[in-house]
Amino acid sequence: MSTAAKPLPEVTEELRPFFAAARENRLVVQRCEGCGRRRFPPREICSECLCRDARWVESGGRGTVVSFNVMHQVYHPAFAAEVPYAVVLVELEDGGRMIANVVDCPLDRLAIGMAVEAVFEKRSDEVALPQFRPRA
Amino acid sequence: MTQSLKGRYAIVGLGLTEMGRVYDSAMGFAVEAVRRALDDAGLARQDLDGLCLNPGLAWGEAAMGSFALQQALGLRDLGYSTTMNIGGATAAAMVQHAVMAIEAGLATTVACVFSDAPLKPPKPAADGKQKQGSAAAYGFARGLNAAYGQFGVNALYALVARRHMHRYGTTNDHLGAVAVAERAWANRNPAAQFHETSLTLADYHRSRWIVEPFHLLDCCLVSNGGAAVIVTSAERAANLRQPPVYIWGFGQGHPGGDPVDTLTSGAPWARQNAFRMAGIDTSDVDVAELYDCYTFTVLVTLEDYGFCPKGEAGRFAADGTIAPGGRLPVNTGGGQLSSFYMWGMTPLSEGVIQARGQGGARQVEDHDVVLVSGNGGILSTHSTLVLSPLAS
Numbered sequence: 001m002s003t004a005a006k007p008l009p010e011v012t013e014e015l016r017p018f019f020a021a022a023r024e025n026r027l028v029v030q031r032c033e034g035c036g037r038r039r040f041p042p043r044e045i046c047s048e049c050l051c052r053d054a055r056w057v058e059s060g061g062r063g064t065v066v067s068f069n070v071m072h073q074v075y076h077p078a079f080a081a082e083v084p085y086a087v088v089l090v091e092l093e094d095g096g097r098m099i100a101n102v103v104d105c106p107l108d109r110l111a112i113g114m115a116v117e118a119v120f121e122k123r124s125d126e127v128a129l130p131q132f133r134p135r136a
Numbered sequence: 137m138t139q140s141l142k143g144r145y146a147i148v149g150l151g152l153t154e155m156g157r158v159y160d161s162a163m164g165f166a167v168e169a170v171r172r173a174l175d176d177a178g179l180a181r182q183d184l185d186g187l188c189l190n191p192g193l194a195w196g197e198a199a200m201g202s203f204a205l206q207q208a209l210g211l212r213d214l215g216y217s218t219t220m221n222i223g224g225a226t227a228a229a230m231v232q233h234a235v236m237a238i239e240a241g242l243a244t245t246v247a248c249v250f251s252d253a254p255l256k257p258p259k260p261a262a263d264g265k266q267k268q269g270s271a272a273a274y275g276f277a278r279g280l281n282a283a284y285g286q287f288g289v290n291a292l293y294a295l296v297a298r299r300h301m302h303r304y305g306t307t308n309d310h311l312g313a314v315a316v317a318e319r320a321w322a323n324r325n326p327a328a329q330f331h332e333t334s335l336t337l338a339d340y341h342r343s344r345w346i347v348e349p350f351h352l353l354d355c356c357l358v359s360n361g362g363a364a365v366i367v368t369s370a371e372r373a374a375n376l377r378q379p380p381v382y383i384w385g386f387g388q389g390h391p392g393g394d395p396v397d398t399l400t401s402g403a404p405w406a407r408q409n410a411f412r413m414a415g416i417d418t419s420d421v422d423v424a425e426l427y428d429c430y431t432f433t434v435l436v437t438l439e440d441y442g443f444c445p446k447g448e449a450g451r452f453a454a455d456g457t458i459a460p461g462g463r464l465p466v467n468t469g470g471g472q473l474s475s476f477y478m479w480g481m482t483p484l485s486e487g488v489i490q491a492r493g494q495g496g497a498r499q500v501e502d503h504d505v506v507l508v509s510g511n512g513g514i515l516s517t518h519s520t521l522v523l524s525p526l527a528s
Binding site for chain 2: 015069089129
């Protein structure tokens with residue numbers, strides 16, 4: 001069995017505020033200063049109004065599963081012990097879409113439309129990842 | 137007036153290298169594909185005065201790929217040269233650019249070329265050094281998605297396919313019907329990588345999961361190789377070696393937005409221009425060569441050209457409609473799923489073969505109107521060609 005650690009996302013300049021908030025177990029998304037639209041993943045330029053200015057704002061972390069897949073192929077040794085595992089696309093209630101995993105949910109219960117909420121998974125001192133769990 | 141282009145240009149040469157687990161450089165495959173296309177057309181290198189290149193992954197950045205290919209081929213005095221990439225929609229788009237360049241007077245005879253070499257030769261076993269999966273070898277895994285174990289294009293397409301299943305009731309039986317139909321066509325094509333291997337729906341269901349809802353047999357073959365077509369005017373085409381394949385119409389469509397929401401390719405837009413130019417309707421199509429990176433892509437594309445209502449393609453395909461003997465022959469060479477994966481050159485090359493009537497055991501009897509589609513990204517880019525052995 002491989003003991004490789006799961007890949008840590010690069011803390012890019014663009015994502016630095018996102019990871020800083022996640023370390024404190026807060027989920028933040030970008031809010032366009034031009035049109036007010038909330039978005040995730042972050043963009044340099046708002047595709048609605050072309051405004052370049054955005055700030056990071058708190059998200060309630062509640063969302064819905066838009067779609068999901070179940071990965072069987074091992075692309076990275078750290079996931080060898082986890083397959084099959086699900087990847088979900090979550091639409092946040094207050095704006096933005098995130099790729100994540102669902103925790104505390106067996107694969108056969110996972111469904112499109114499932115209501116979920118953000119929780120945080122510590123991966124290193126620097127990185128905590130937002131994940132999602134079913135909510136009532 | 138776009139209508140006036142109908143039948144005024146033709147594909148006169150087709151060059152396909154060996155495909156699959158064959159080894160050469162991307163440039164080597166490209167040069168060989170052009171050489172074969174020239175031979176096929178009865179043209180010489182000096183007859184070419186235009187060059188379009190779609191560089192595959194092995195070309196790297198290829199910022200001036202068509203110039204590098206020009207130098208490799210020793211071509212002089214070109215009037216048109218371009219390196220294009222809108223993914224799997226590029227092949228058919230290159231033909232469109234060739235027509236437009238000739239129409240504009242920039243060139244007379246244009247080669248459109250794709251090659252790729254993503255597969256590496258097997259290493260000799262005596263090498264001794266075991267390459268185990270150390271995490272350091274996985275430099276690609278740096279983004280946010282990778283942290284969640286979301287890797288590769290398969291996983292992205294799977295999200296869209298799952299959503300289609302949820303909204304329209306599409307099932308793995310439906311996806312499997314596409315794989316089975318294309319394999320039956322491949323069994324009639326001696327050049328197909330899966331020519332010798334039959335496939336049943338039960339085999340499909342037994343093939344391992346890659347990423348649900350995709351089994352292995354929902355996914356295209358990764359192949360090495362090169363492909364080229366040569367485009368010229370109908371006047372020049374009349375005196376060449378092969379029966380001309382006339383270009384009746386073309387179009388593009390690039391929907392933008394998130395395919396998880398739209399569940400739609402660019403075909404609804406691309407087909408409008410292509411069909412108007414060709415003066416046809418969906419019901420006039422005799423043969424359809426549809427981009428098939430996944431079985432799912434074929435279903436969406438069938439819907440988006442109007443062969444069936446939106447959301448109905450699964451049931452449409454499951455009725456045997458697209459298989460040999462069915463009402464609408466689709467991907468008659470076996471497609472990317474069962475023959476070879478050369479991005480948009482797979483459907484384009486088979487479209488040329490069918491329009492010429494050179495399909496041998498897989499030739500479709502009625503082939504006056506041949507539809508070719510290209511698709512890039514995650515249903516992001518789309519191109520359409522309508523081809524015919526008839527000038528009008």
